Each structure stands twice: as C-alpha cells, then as structure tokens.
Amino acid sequence: MWSSKHNLGRPVGTLSCRHVSVSIFPREREAGEKLAGSSSQLPKQNYEALLESCLRSQCLFEDDRFPATLSSIGCGPLLQKLPPRLQWKRPPELHSNPQFYSAGAKRLDLCQGYFHRDCWFLAALQALTLHQDILSRVVPLNQSFTEKYAGIFQFWFWQFGNWVPVVIDDRLPVNEAGQLVFVSSTYENLFWGALLEKAYAKLSGSYEDLQFGQVSEALVDFTGGVTVVINLEEAPRNLWDILTHATYNRTLIGCQTHIGERVLENGLVDGHAYTLTGIRKVTCKYGPKYLVKLWNPWGKVEWKGDWSDSSSTWELLCPKEKILLLRKDDDGEFWMTLQDFKAHFVLLVICKLTPGLLNQETGKRWTYTIREGRWVKGSTAGGRLKSSQGTFWKNPQFLLSVWKPESREGSLHPCNVLVSLLQKPRHRHRNWKPHLAIGFYLFRVGQILNDQRRLPPMFFWENTPLKQPVTFKMEKEVSQELWLDPGRYLIVPCTSKAHQELEFIIRVFSRKHIFYEIGSHSSVVFFMEIIDQNEGQDEFFTKLFEKYPEINAVQLQNILNHMTWSNLTSTKPFFSLDACQGILALLDLNASGTVSIQEFRDLWKWLMLCQEVFHKQDSHQLGYLNWNQLRAAVKEAGIVLSDDVCKLMLIRYGSPSLQIDFVNFVHLMLRAENMEDAFQNLTQDGKSIYLQKPEWLMMTLYS
Template sequence: MSVWPSIRGRWKQGWKDSTRGSLQQPQEDYEALRDRCLKDHCLFEDSSFPATQSSIGSGPLLQKLPPHLQWRRPPELHSNPQFYSAKAKRMDLCQGVVGDCWFLAALHALTLHQDILSRVVPLNQSFTENYAGIFQFWFWHFGKWVPVVIDDRLPVNEAGQLVFVSSTYKNLFWGALLEKAYAKLSGSYEDLQCGQVSEAFVDFTGGVTMTINLVEDPSNLWDVLTQTTYSRTLIGCQTRIGERVQENGLVDGHAYTLTGIRKVTCKYGPEYLVKLRNPWGKVEWQGDWSDSSRKWELLSPKEKLLLLRKDNDGEFWMSLQDFKAHFVLLVICKLTPGLLSFEVGQKWMYTMQEGRWEKGSTAGGRMKSSWQNTFWKNPQFLLSIWRPEEGRQSLRTCSLLVSLLQKPRHRCRNPKSRLAIGFYVFRVSKHYNDRRKLPAEFFWANAPLSWPEVFLKEKEVNQELWLEPGTYLIVPCASEAHQESEFLLRLFSRKHILYELGNNSRVVYSKEIVEQNEEQNEFFTKFFAKYPEINAIQLQKILNRMTWSSLGSKQPFFSFDACQGILALLDLNASGTVSIQEFRSLWKQLMLYQEVFHKQDSSRSGLLDWVQLQAAVMEAGIVLGDDVCQLMLLRYGGPRLQIDFVSFVHLMLRAVNMENVFQNLTQDGKGIYLQKPEWLMMTLYS
C-alpha cells in the first residue's frame, strides 16, 4: 500500500433524483482537487468510486476475479510508470476479465486518430509532474462533453498484474485508467459487460454511427470501406453470436477493430484485403492471408515485407470475401455527416434538441390502427428543409440525417432497461404555420414517409433520408405508450429550420459545421476517379496543389525527385504507381507530420535544427538516437544542418518503412536475416 496520506473527493453536485428517470452527470473540480492534494502532500482517493467491490459490481464479473484482489497505484506496480507514450505502438492494449471487447474495439479505432484521442485522453498527465494520484478523462455524454475524475488505484492480482485492461508495455497505464473512468461513468466495471461498438464510438466522439448488415452481402462494400478509411472515421465489426473460439481463430459474438484495407497485386490479379485487430491482443484468424498463410508468396517481396507481420498481437489480414462470410455487422462512426452519403465540399446545419416522453402527456407510443391510438401525444418537431445553393424552389432531393438517442433511466449503464425506440417522418403542407401540435386526425389521414421497421433497444437509432425540399414532421417515440425516458434528437442537413410544436413552441436554432479538408477531399475524389493509379508526376501535382494550413506562409514545394522518392517508399508492388489506398495511408501520415513539424518550428522559419528534429521525430512515434539523428541531418538536411518539411516527410516515411520491415522480420526483437534479393529491394528501390 502507498505510504502517502490521501484526500477523498466530494461531489459538487450529486446525481439527480432517479424517480424522474433522468441522469445528471456529477461534476468534480479536477484542478481544485489536484491542487489540494499537492498542497497537503497526499494522494487523491475517490470516495464516489472507491477501491472496493462496490466499484466492480455485484454480478457475474465477481466470479472471474482472482482471489485476494488488491488495489494498487501505478508507481507501486512499476519503477518507471508512464501515463502515455508516443513511442509505443498504437495497438498496445489488451482486454482483461471484463467482457468489454466492444469498448476496447472502439478504443483501438480511436488510437488511429491522435487528435480525437487527445480530446478524450488529455495526454499531458503523468506520474511525475504534479502527480497527486488523480486523473481526468472526457466523454461525450448525451450532447455535452463531460469530465470524469478518478484516482489511479487499479485492481491487481497477488502478483501485481492488472485484472482489467492492460498494456503490452507494462509501464503504460492510460488504457487501464481510461477504462476505470468509463466504468465510473457507467456505474461500475460490471456495467461494462456486453455492449455495442457504436455506443462507445458515440461516447468517444459525439459522432454519428452507421451499421451495415454484412449478412445481406452488400455489393459496394469495398467502395464504402475505401471512402470511409480515406476520411475521418472509426470502424468496428462483430462476428456471429456465440461463445467459443472457432477453429479458424475467430471468436464468436466478439467485437473487432478494422484498422486498414489494402488492394494488393497477386500473380493471378488483384486481391482485396482488410486488416483487423482482436481486443484480446491475441487469438488471430488462421485462414487465407493470416500470418502463416501461403498466400503471401503471391506478392512482391517488398509488399510482403511491409504488410506481413508474424506476431501474435491480435492483428491480422483477411480477404474481403472471408470478411463478409464470417462477420455480421460493420459499424462506421462518422465525424462529419456528409461522409455518410460520400458528399464532399459542403457545409452542414446541425441541430440538437432534448425531449422527453412523459407518462400521461407525451409518452404516446408507436402508431396503431385502433381508435385508442395515442401516437399524436408524442413530441412533434416541424422541419423545413431545402438546398441552400438552389433556393427553396429546387425539386432536387436533400440529404437529411436523423439521429435519436435515449438517455439512461438509471444511475448505472444497463442496456436491459432501455426502451425500444424509433421515429416517424411525415410530409406536411408547406403553408402550415401553426405552432400547436398536430391532432390525432392528421395521423389518421396521412401515412408516414418513413417509419421504423423494427423498434430497437439501442442507445442510438439513426437513418439517412433523401427528401424533396419542403416541410416535414418528425415524431420520435418509444414502441409502447406510457414508457418514460428523456431523449436527444440530432439533425444534419444542408440547410433547415426546426420547430418544436406544442404549448412551449420554439425555434430550435442550428449551428453550421464545415467538413474538414472539404476542398482537398473533393479534389482527391475527382483526381482518383480519373487516375486510379498515379505516377510520380501526378503525385507531385497533388502534393503541390494542397494547402498546408499548419505551415502558414512557408508552403512546401515537392520536387519531382522528392515525389519519386516518396512513391518508391509507397509502391509496395513495384509497379511505379500508387493506388488510392496507398495514397490514403500517405495522406494520413502527412497530416501528422505537418502538425509535429509546425509544433517544433517555433521560429516559423520552415526549418528544423538537430534538437527540433529529434523532438519532432519522437512525437511522430519514431525513436532515433543522437548519432542517427545527426546522420539524418547530414543526409536529408541543408548546408546549415537544418531540414525543411519536404525532406522531413521523406525521412519520416523511410524511417517508418524501415522500422516496419524490422518488426516484421525480427523473431526476438534483436536482429533480422535478409536474403540478397530482399536486401537489394529494400536498399536500392526504396
């Protein structure tokens, strides 16, 4: 146990009375509690989520716990504990005894986007500077970003090993602490048992999820994956219901993260591959394109070296055909609504409105054919929608995304207590300007344009609709009358106005959002439609066409030689060109390199010196020793031993490639053996 004294946290505001069926997130003042601990030379103890069985729960999870469970802080578990490290590989987390693979699958997708991860996980926290045993995380909780404060006492067994989420790097603890914060938000660790990837996606981002049923064998699945992985999305998937590990290595009823896609060139033609990760950190697919598959011999030596990694780390490749055969759901979380319909270069209006189904007044239930139908009593929202670039008279259809979320009715996250929810959409006369709710007679005489085929007991249900410009009525409801809950209605369209009808009728104001890099996305889409494979000249045109917003006035110029060098590093099948999938991977790396270069270029000279280069390389996830870093300045820098952005990009791409090759070939982390053709391929062509 720690020899430090402790201070117990107190709620500034408790939970709201649960008799109203509403949940109010309590608030703790992180900075005040931390400063108090530092002043009193003590470590924080969270009395609202104590280091006791009450925080774990009282259900089946208790049966999975080791005997003599203890709670320990990271400094008691490791001599050099770290909160987070950019040097570590992204996929470093492994699931514990809690059945929260859905949470881990979403979290692994989150790590692919550093900016989104840092919104949830403040990365400046540590066990050294201002350490007081207190940490803070942020979650999107029903329309608002809320902080969750915890202490760093974690459940361990007698050997000091973490019982729940752990890292393959034994001194990293950000994943375990984030899981604890999410358990606190949900009620307990027990409340994380069983869930949907989509639920965690929403809590991590506030984005909108779209679920594709793979059983229906969508013919455009590769196009969907190409569009989504090219943009800012998080992607998860799920296998068929069951409780066993199949002979092919897949786990029944299990959530996975989709971490990448790749079109490869085999001797017999193209093959479409997807890359997945098991949150367990082990147990992998054993079929075609698995680590031990002979299919890899069909690729060029370079492509095989850079894609195949023979580690039992839970990450593996499989063909798109096998993916559709063995997985049932694909969950895509979009951070910008236009990407749901793959439209680019547009502005969107976003509206969010809270509502309530209340017994005796607004809990009307679904539409029924009987005279006792109370459907009209549900909350009603009047929507006017049109295309802004063509005015109100345009007859072209408009894209509308409707998302309905229900709030939890109890203190703890309990999917079983959720209502089955959905929403109806009706067409209304454009001349309707009354602010009173439409009466029962309206619904007798008008059929809905859209209605729920099935009412789902999910946290969120959503649908994308294509509607003609005009006036519509949206009616969110539960499947049965007299069921109480609060809900959140979110709308996205090019342009709309929303009114809530009723006694307290009011305009629901919208805000405008703009898709990030909209002009660039539009350019990429058109360019690759014309050139599915691009050479060095076309790559140069693309890179010099882009606006590098973080670099200010020091806009880079990519020479033809530089583009030839970049293309050689990307060209896995040695064709002299790169595909849209290969370019997409490059573009994500360039966005990261732009940010770290700008951060270290404090003088805004457009150049980095030795100290700045070492810091930038480390922040981008590569560790170079002092001697190697100096050699890189001699190789890639100018006469004054300073490096510009284009040379920095070339250096980073080569460093990443060489590190991947080493990791793929080494058996013990100490060395590798290359045959002569492989050595010549890596040293001469790249």
C-alpha cells in the first residue's frame, strides 16, 4: 500500500504517515452490520469523526474499505489495460496548487480516462454540472486541499429513497508520468471529477464496475429523480416540444448511440453516451431548423455533418445568430439537426427532478410516496400475468387511490400520475449480477375492497389490466406516466419470470393520492402519501380515525416507522415499541393507553417541527446531533434549557458517544415540552412550584 509523505498537505521529509483505520460508532456499527447483510450497501463511515481524528493525529486518511490496491480497480479485463507501473498519489503530490473545485472553470472541463469505459457516468455527470445547486448536493463544494485538509473527502448519492454519504481518501491511480488513469480535468489542478468518480466506484464495487452502464442509472443516483427513456426509432411526433419543455425546466438529459465500438466517419462514436446540453430553433434562408447541442465525454471527437463546427450550413444564418451559436473549439461539444439526432442516436434519457415537470402546470403542489417490496421465491415472486396465471396474484399488490385536490366530489377529470419501479442490485458489485427484467401492471378496482388481504386469483382472471408492460426491461428503473380518472387502482410489480428473487422500491408522484401495500401490516399508514404538510391533512386525519378511532402503541409504531420523512435524508428513523410507549404516555391525557384524533394532531404538528429543526441542525446529514447542534436545536424549538441540563439530556437520551438520533430527539423534545407545560400549570408566580408527595412522585417517575 502506498504511504503518504505529506503531513496535512506539507512535505515533512522522511516522516511517514501512520495508517488511520475506519472507525464506526456503536450505533453505526449496528447499522453497518445490518447493511452488510444486504449485498448492495456499504457500511457507514463517520466523515466528521474520521476527519477530526486525522487532524488531531496530523495524518492523512487511508481508507481500508476501498484501499489503494488493484482490488479497488477490479479483477477482470480492465487490469490488462492499465499502465505497467500503476501508482496511487494524492493531488498535492500531482500539482503544486491543487484545487478541489473552481466555479470559474469552464463548464466542459471533464475528460474521460484512456483505460475506462464509463462514458455513461461522465455524460450524466456533465448534465449535472448544468445545475449548480444539484451538483453541490452530490459534491460538497466547500472541501479543499488547504483548509482542514486530511486526505479525506465525502460525496452523496441517492440510493433507493435515501441520500447516502460515501467517504474516500484522495489517493488516485496514475501512470509513471503522474497522469490520472481515469477521469481528469482539462485544468490539471482540478480534482473534483476524479474524486467523485472514485466515490462512485466505491459505491458500485470497483472502478471496473463502472465499465458498462446506462446514463439513466447515474442520473437517478445523482438526483433521486425519475428517468423517462424514449426510443428514438419510435420517437413521438412532438419530440421537439418534449425537448423544449425539458430543457427550460429542471431536467438532466443524456442520450446514447447505436451498439458498437468504433468512431464513425461522421465523427460519432458507436456504443457511446453523450450529454444533451441545449436546443435551438434557428431561421435559415429556406425556413426554420431545429438544432440540438451535444457533448462527447471524451472532450474531443465531434460530429462532422451539417451544423458541425466546420460545416458550411452556418452561412445560412444571419451573422449575429452565427456568432452567438458557433464555437469552433475542439471540446467535444457540437450542434446537429433534430432529424440527424433521431437518425444517429437510439435512446434519449430525460431525468425529471421534480414531479411538477410532468406537464405545463405551474404553481401546483405534488405528493410523493415511496414503498419498499420484495419478490421471494415460493411466496411473492409470481412472475408476469400471461405466463404465470396461477402465481401472478402472489406478487406484491399496491392499492392506489387518486383524485384531484381542487375538484369537487364526483369529478372525473383525469389525474396525472407518474409511477417508477426500481430494482435493487443483487450483488455488492453492480455488474456481477445483471438486472432482471421487470415491469408493472395496472388494474381498476371497485370501492369495496378488504385492504388487509391480497386480491385472489379470480380477480386477475376476470379483469383485464388497464396498463401492462409492452416489454419487460432489464433496467434499474422502469417508469410510466399515466392519466387516470379519479378512483382506486391496483399496481402489481413483477419480474418477467416467476420465482426470481429481488428487492425493489416503487414510487408514485401525483397531485394527490393514497398508496400502500395490500395485506401488509403497514396498511394503516396510508396517510404518509401526502408530503405537503399543509395539504391533505384533513383527509388524512378523517380517514385514519374512521378506521382506527383510538391508536395504541403498536399502531403508533406502525405509523411512525412507515412515514415518509421528507426532510430526513440520512438513514430512515426507527421507532421502537418502547419509544412509542414513552411517546404515548406523554400524550395520553386520560390514561386510556391510546391517543385520540386531537392528541394525534398535536403529535403530528410536533413531529413536523422536530423534523424541521433536526434537519436544519444536522448540516452534514449524518442522522444525529452532537451537543452544540442539540443545544441549537432545542433553542430554535423554543425550549429553554441550560447548558448543564442540555448535557445531561444528551447523556440520558444520546448514545455512549454523546450523539442523539432523531427518534431520541423527538422523545426528548416531547418530554421537555410536556414538563414545561406541567410547570406552567403548577406554578403561581412563574418562578417556583409546591408539590405534594403524589405530585412529586408523578413528576419524577414521569421524567
């Protein structure tokens, strides 16, 4: 393993840096072991703790989870393409003035490596740079090689409903001349792209696992958006309108050429991914022309046909428009007509960042639901409808109710709904096991339905699906935009063949809906479909308490553990039964062992406040608060606690490492609020209270 001879970025003679191992706090270790059981997840690493440890020890971080060895490169054909004497070096060893990121750099500053085939990743990354705010979500831009430099960097990727941090050291593979083997920048001192690629390789298993992929996969991992793939051989007539709407809204767009591995005479590369960076309708002497602008991740090799940099067709434009559009730089970016684009490219991938981009509506609120599921052999892996009529009904079944929020009761105007089905990888290395072919069916169901039991085989024999897969796709994500009349529907996700095991998540976007799995113990939690806290609460409370007039601790646990915590981007919180019993005791004013609708309304408002305050103070989105953050959060929530009491509360409710997670934060805040109310009710002068023995016992046992 390569050993650094830099101490916080400064040469120190022959002093060799001591290896810093990865540490996991007790709660993180438990979570890490749980995740390790899933083949697709990385154990957590505490970036802040590792950084502080390195700074105290004056050592540069070395990541033993993704070491500077050939094992991180891979174990297949890629090894044969590497330079003979591969080395691993940190940016301060490669340049006298290394920079992590520069806002002043050109937009097209990334270059694909000579020994790697990750154009799909780089095309998606280039699309990401068109949106600075989204880029900064994936790439924290405040990292540097000077201030608090310890050889450790962190990036964020969206993984099946959660934003996941990935920690790496900054040792990068280079050849004998000190040139980066994989992604580099046209500016030799910029390294954010190379480090991001390393983090993505770690998430995927190795650099070799980035050899093959789809632009759509990387776009989802960078944004958490929903991708729509258009086959350009069957492109809709309004393709230009689709591109216009997508370009002028918050979308990322990529495309791919036909299968192959060669540079064509026209300058395009077969089997290659490109980024669509712009469109333009121009007026020529002979009428309008529709142009698209594309970028080659190689940073060179451009289209040579009409409207290329050297094409004579530019003379058809007025001088002003020609000057505005034409750039004769060999940077891999070029223009071509929409007609040529459809002829020479096979796929167009549009990643919608917000559900509001489904149509032209503006100022409209959208709701979002995510549900997890699993196909299990012999249980829930029923396969497709036609080939597995006897087992199709065993697939997971999800009930969807949609309606127009602004429409009167009984209105039958169509509702715009977007459904996305994502399959989780079956192996820690993303390319070791290919994706399965997946899809979903949509059925209309009546209003009378026992949502505690799955629909029997007879239902599927007697009812024809409204929507079904034309083909089952071996993609990470399949999605479809639907226009549905208000009503109730059944969504059945499945694999193309029965008995195939796989985990998945299914997401639904619409103006207003209810969505949950039939037959699951969590069906009570249909209210969490409404993520807009100010819209749909009345429907939620009414429907919930029509079914469950009083909620006990078990039902409360079910509700809280299936909530969509829209502001919590770290690990989803888990409320234990003990925690829910404690919460219930604080809310249960009449000692009935349950909470009423009014008591639950109060809890709901408090949970939303806790979520907002916790999210704001958890600036690094690690899922817990330290003492300073807790003190600030308590103060912002309007609760007055002295520093000493705040420290005691952290000891009482936090972990042994003096960190408090969201569940315990909720418990602490709720208890502090209730005790403050109790004091105000008992005091007469606002300064002191007098307690009789029963009151004193109740207060001490209560706290």
